[in-house]
Amino acid sequence: MALMLPTPSFSFMNSSLNHDMKSHKLDGRAGIIHMHGILKFKSPTKVNATKFGSMFDPEKRGPNMVSNLGSGKMIEDDFVFQETFRIRVYEVGANQTASTETLMNHLLETTANHMKKIGLMDNGFGSEEMSKQNLAWVVAKIQMIVDTYPTWGDIVQIKTWKSAYGKNGVCCNLTFSDGKTGDILVKASSFWVMMNRNTRKISKFPNQVRVKLEQYLVDTPPIVEQDMPRTWSKKSDTIDEHVYKGLKPRWIDLDINQHVNHVKYIGIILESVPKNIMDNYEIDTMSLEYYKECSNDSVLKSFTSILANENGELANSDVVDCHHLLQFEHGSGSGNIMKGRTRWRLKHKKSWTPPSTA
Numbered sequence: 001m002a003l004m005l006p007t008p009s010f011s012f013m014n015s016s017l018n019h020d021m022k023s024h025k026l027d028g029r030a031g032i033i034h035m036h037g038i039l040k041f042k043s044p045t046k047v048n049a050t051k052f053g054s055m056f057d058p059e060k061r062g063p064n065m066v067s068n069l070g071s072g073k074m075i076e077d078d079f080v081f082q083e084t085f086r087i088r089v090y091e092v093g094a095n096q097t098a099s100t101e102t103l104m105n106h107l108l109e110t111t112a113n114h115m116k117k118i119g120l121m122d123n124g125f126g127s128e129e130m131s132k133q134n135l136a137w138v139v140a141k142i143q144m145i146v147d148t149y150p151t152w153g154d155i156v157q158i159k160t161w162k163s164a165y166g167k168n169g170v171c172c173n174l175t176f177s178d179g180k181t182g183d184i185l186v187k188a189s190s191f192w193v194m195m196n197r198n199t200r201k202i203s204k205f206p207n208q209v210r211v212k213l214e215q216y217l218v219d220t221p222p223i224v225e226q227d228m229p230r231t232w233s234k235k236s237d238t239i240d241e242h243v244y245k246g247l248k249p250r251w252i253d254l255d256i257n258q259h260v261n262h263v264k265y266i267g268i269i270l271e272s273v274p275k276n277i278m279d280n281y282e283i284d285t286m287s288l289e290y291y292k293e294c295s296n297d298s299v300l301k302s303f304t305s306i307l308a309n310e311n312g313e314l315a316n317s318d319v320v321d322c323h324h325l326l327q328f329e330h331g332s333g334s335g336n337i338m339k340g341r342t343r344w345r346l347k348h349k350k351s352w353t354p355p356s357t358a
Helices: 051-056 100-117 128-132 205-216 264-270 275-280
Strands: 072-075 080-086 137-146 155-165 171-178 183-194 238-247 281-290 301-308 319-328 334-345
Touching: 051 205, 072 100, 080 100, 100 155, 100 183, 100 264, 128 137, 128 205, 155 319, 264 281, 264 301, 264 319, 264 334, 275 281
Parallel strands: none
Antiparallel strands: 072 080, 080 155, 137 183, 137 281, 155 171, 171 183, 238 301, 281 334, 301 319, 319 334
């Protein structure tokens, strides 16, 4: 997927829902998405619930959720896209659970498939109308809350819907749920804009794209939205800072837009996170904001600043807050590439209770 090449600041980042772009209301009311089915889940059919002998008899074989793996469909009057995945063994990390990158990759895949389904993505990261004007979708910001990390073999279901964000932004909301119980595992909001492939700068929406997009927008706010710090943490606000230099993205880290895939940045920023945090904690919430693109020729340095808890200490803390900064090393570029913030919880602790859908 694409990573954003923004200019230093964007008005839409700090703006509320902008009605220059028309949005739809489900059941005639805004915000109804949480109450009328978008986050409701029917009891799924059990996987492998039939006897072995009936597996080869189509008349005896009942519905099986595995048959829906990888298939996407529009629901909720074509305002919501739903897709089902199985967590593969190569997507599970040292913690025996799906890695943060795995979650982000599946969220990206579902978002891109939704765009393709509604005609806003064709070859590459852009529709036919966008390609004529050398435009492509890129990601400006991602915010995610993880309640439970799935494990190898788990079947997960992702739902996504779109809303306007500012004058030239689209918010892609997503829920990541257990395919058997329907419990919500992850909530995320990603914010997309358009980049001109020639100038590498952010562009306004062409009218043809805007008209097509407006048919699928729902009038709801982001389901995850956190304020990002605009300045790097001062030394007095931290108990420790860690720097990892000489990081070089690989050629296989590039995406269709010929720059480093935004998901790959997660691994890069984690290089500067201390080992004791990686060993004993897991990411609870994450917020990433992209400022510049980089390529596999870039040399990067990653900063992690660990924030003090209420007692000014890290030891024996159930929660650790970190700020992250990714920059070019001297001579290979200038300015910030990405800023981020993470909250870490002791492993096996949960962060939030999914809202009631009754």
